[in-house]
Amino acid sequence: MIFYFSGTGNTRWVAELIAEAIGEELLFIPESIKQGKYEYELSEGESIGFCFPTHGWQPPRIVREFISRLRLLAYKNQSTPFCWALTTCGDNMGEAMTILNKDLAANHHLHHHGGPLQALTQFSVIMPESYVCLPFMYTDTEEKERAKIATARQQLPHIIDSLRAHKEGVIELEKGATPRLYSYVIGHYFNTKMVNDKKFTVDEEACIKCSKCTKVCPVDNIQGTPPEWIHNGRCTSCLACYHYCPTHAINFGKITRKRGQYYFNKRGDQKS
Incomplete structure (x- = not known):
């Protein structure tokens, strides 16, 4: 079972490839919210994944709110499920995964035998930049877009192999030079004031x-x-x-009037 959110398609592409490869159901978080569906029943041996873009070096607000209401039926009667998370980002993701695990821990309905559900396997995948609403942020050049997507394609088989094998403790994250500053200072301001x-x-x-x-x-x-x-x-x-x-x-506002546009597959990505 994979819960995902995507706006301009980067995360959707990654999540779809993973879901198909490991044979897990893919669930779009906004659609679940529209349906008022927060309860899901886990089958024996089913893993739980979360895929989301990094927004201001944090998980998007919609993802965090969904997790706060998530219920996994029959979870407490089963062994602890394999739980993983993946975030896409333009350059780095700060402490987004730490924040995600804190949100999971805060939902007592997701505790198992007294302990919280945690994403113990974590990945970040760098994808083309799409946030352009700050003075220093622009879309990537077409050349850089293609290079990022090509690198992501090379990275995905390893990620898929790790998830298929339920490898716990694999942490491969691009946090950046000052992740706490990004997520807890700049990111906090961004997600409380600018969203x-x-x-x-x-x-x-x-x-x-x-x-x-x-x-x-x-x-x-x-x-x-x-x-x-x-x-x-x-x-x-x-x-x-x-x-x-x-x-x-x-x-x-006025800041994006002369800036570029990007959504996944706009510029001829060779999707197999």
């Missing part, structure tokens, strides 16, 4: 009313044409609406 839809705008002259932004928003936070953001507190700042817009009509 919202307040600054999204649309250039109505450029908008072709295709509703692409509405369709790709993972949390149904956009309605109408030209699009309007609902301001319902569900926005994850994944920027899917911005990146998928075919005419670059959507922007986040």
